[in-house]
Amino acid sequence: MENFRRPRIVKTKDLKIPNYYTQAIDGEFGEYAFNEERVLENKSFWRSKIFKVNESAPMDLEIGTGNGVHFQHHCLAYPERSLVGLELKYKPLIQTIRGCLRKGAKNGRIVRFHAFNIDEIFGTDEVNDIYVHFPDPWTTPRKPRNRVMNPRMLELFWQMQRPGSKLDFKTDSREMFLWAMQQIEASKYKIEFHTLNLHKTEMTAENIITGFEKIFISQGIEINFVRLRKS
Ligand SMILES: C[S@@+](CC[C@H](N)C(=O)[O-])C[C@H]1O[C@@H](n2cnc3c(N)ncnc32)[C@H](O)[C@@H]1O
Secondary structure, eight states: OTTOOOOOOOOGGGOSSOOHHHHHTTTTTTTTEEOTTGGGGGTTTIIIIIIOOOTTSOEEEEEOOTTOHHHHHHHHHOTTSEEEEEESOHHHHHHHHHHHHHTTOOSEEEEEOOGGGGGGTOOTTOBOOEEEESOOOOBTTBOGGGSTTSHHHHHHHHHHBOTTOEEEEEESOHHHHHHHHHHHHTSSOEEEEEESOGGGSGGGGTOOOOHHHHHHHHTTOOOEEEEEEOO
């Protein structure tokens, strides 16, 4: 962790050419979407100030929501749970929260934020379940340090998760998955279930096929999946 340099993204207010999506994050959807600066105030106050729920209510986190298939499903299927989604790109981010609200779910919040800085927006014991679906594999160029399931992130996830919570990770990249499994085995997490071919297991019954997953399945690519548990 000592050599870690925090990635910094261009601030929304400094964008040279604003468009509908970059403006909607603080305008039309300002109550449900947060830019990289406003969200900093939410740390340790997600339940009390943002979702206005009891401190014991479950609140989950999804990293890299993309077009929001899983995010929207989760919000609609589990109205008793809250969900925070992190995404870097404005267009999918706004489409995700807009679709969610149109379908009647108000228990989701979407955030433009770099996943590697999650400790700036979540406190210890603040999060329940975590979903990491098809993060960028960083195999070409091969830069393992940029992969989400790295030792530092696994430690951050562990610190912010409540005991008993799960962490689901799935990817089309066998290379990244096998690398991630090595990091996981050296982490504090218990491996509850893992497979190199998710769609040939009983886990398909509860699996939600994400936007990218649909494409990979159509190409005949096997999906790697692991479920971790924080004791
Ligand atoms: C391959 S897509 C997968 C999207 C979605 N989870 C799915 O399965 O369809 C990866 C997503 O993660 C987002 N992303 C990449 N790096 C990120 C980071 N450091 N923090 C947050 N989101 C990130 C990308 O913008 C992209 O939408």
